[in-house]
Amino acid sequence: MNVRQRKMDEMRKTEKTTMLPVVDFDPIDDLIYNLNSHFHSVALFFYNKYGGDKIGIKWKPQELDVPAKISRCCLHQISECSRLSLNKAEVLEGIRLIGRGIVKNIIH
Numbered sequence: 115m116n117v118r119q120r121k122m123d124e125m126r127k128t129e130k131t132t133m134l135p136v137v138d139f140d141p142i143d144d145l146i147y148n149l150n151s152h153f154h155s156v157a158l159f160f161y162n163k164y165g166g167d168k169i170g171i172k173w174k175p176q177e178l179d180v181p182a183k184i185s186r187c188c189l190h191q192i193s194e195c196s197r198l199s200l201n202k203a204e205v206l207e208g209i210r211l212i213g214r215g216i217v218k219n220i221i222h
Contacts, residue, residue: 141216142169148212156189156200169217171209173200 142161146169149159156177160170182196189205190198206220 145169145213145216149209152208152212153189153205156205173202 140163143163146159146161149157149169153159156174158172158174160172161168177190178200179193180190180198182192182198187198189201191201191204193199206222210217210220
């Protein structure tokens, strides 16, 4: 057991010297990139790169109520005959899943 402990101590010493610092990594910027890539057709995303803890969402008004098309069925739901309305609950759930670990809560 002592031999193993000594080996573990040696490994810890070498791990500390071989670690490299993470430079220019912004998880919020990465999250915004992912949100834009998934929901760019229905929303715009804003955040303060220099501080703050909130991400703003602006729904695109032209996507709130659209004519029915197969290409728009993913993020919309049927509102009336041949019209689709934006399914905001589904988009917000997608944001919650993509931002797991970063997004604390979503306020409507």
